[in-house]
Amino acid sequence: MVGGAPLPQVPRTMARQPHAKYPIKKLGLYGKIVAEVFLFLLTTKKGYIMEHTLPPLPYAKNALVPHISEETFDYHYGKHHQAYVTNLNNLIKGTEFENASLKDIIKKSSGGIYNNSAQIWNHTFFWNSMKPNGGGTPSGALADAINKKWGSLDEFKKAFQASAVGNFGSGWTWLVKKADGSVDIVNMGAAGTPLTTGDTALLTIDVWEHAYYIDYRNLRAKFVEVFLNSLANWDFAAANYGA
Numbered sequence: 001m002v003g004g005a006p007l008p009q010v011p012r013t014m015a016r017q018p019h020a021k022y023p024i025k026k027l028g029l030y031g032k033i034v035a036e037v038f039l040f041l042l043t044t045k046k047g048y049i050m051e052h053t054l055p056p057l058p059y060a061k062n063a064l065v066p067h068i069s070e071e072t073f074d075y076h077y078g079k080h081h082q083a084y085v086t087n088l089n090n091l092i093k094g095t096e097f098e099n100a101s102l103k104d105i106i107k108k109s110s111g112g113i114y115n116n117s118a119q120i121w122n123h124t125f126f127w128n129s130m131k132p133n134g135g136g137t138p139s140g141a142l143a144d145a146i147n148k149k150w151g152s153l154d155e156f157k158k159a160f161q162a163s164a165v166g167n168f169g170s171g172w173t174w175l176v177k178k179a180d181g182s183v184d185i186v187n188m189g190a191a192g193t194p195l196t197t198g199d200t201a202l203l204t205i206d207v208w209e210h211a212y213y214i215d216y217r218n219l220r221a222k223f224v225e226v227f228l229n230s231l232a233n234w235d236f237a238a239a240n241y242g243a
């Protein structure tokens, strides 16, 4: 670099322009090295810390009223989801994960970095697992797979309801696609995510109490029932199944 090798990603003429503004000859060798290093950091990806950001919601905060209130989104999205993003950005500083993608961090990390990164991905997936006027019925290959496994959508709903209600403590209940194309329901605790198991996530419900306590208090069963009948985004699930 100091020897004058071309700077990555920036045309030489552009990269050299800032130098013209300074009396670079008077800086001496040390000054030149500092200038080159500064320019290198400025113009290559590695020079930046990759800040993770809170993804926008796929709908307005009041779009799921009366099933999920705007107040729940203020807390669950605005406070909880945001806190996982803030925590992760703080935790990865100075670690091997500083410039890694969210999915890579989830697959390779453990402890607090895993918990916060997985919770970021899970919550984004959960917001997309719902839509205004959701519920209804899946179609296409996903509907076939559900019928093959449970016999009917109603039987699937009963099984999903029982799993989500029985998922002890804080966690996630997932509809997943297995490697052989079949579908299944998987309960996971804490920040569990199918990204680490090889299954493909199709649809999920957050069964941490913070997901339903404002609107349903302790009634998780009611929350799961409303999710299945009025919120589930089967278009999103079908797209994930086909992917």
Ligand code: MN
Pocket (backbone or CB within 6 Å): 076, 080, 123, 206, 208, 210, 211
């Ligand atoms: Mn949550």
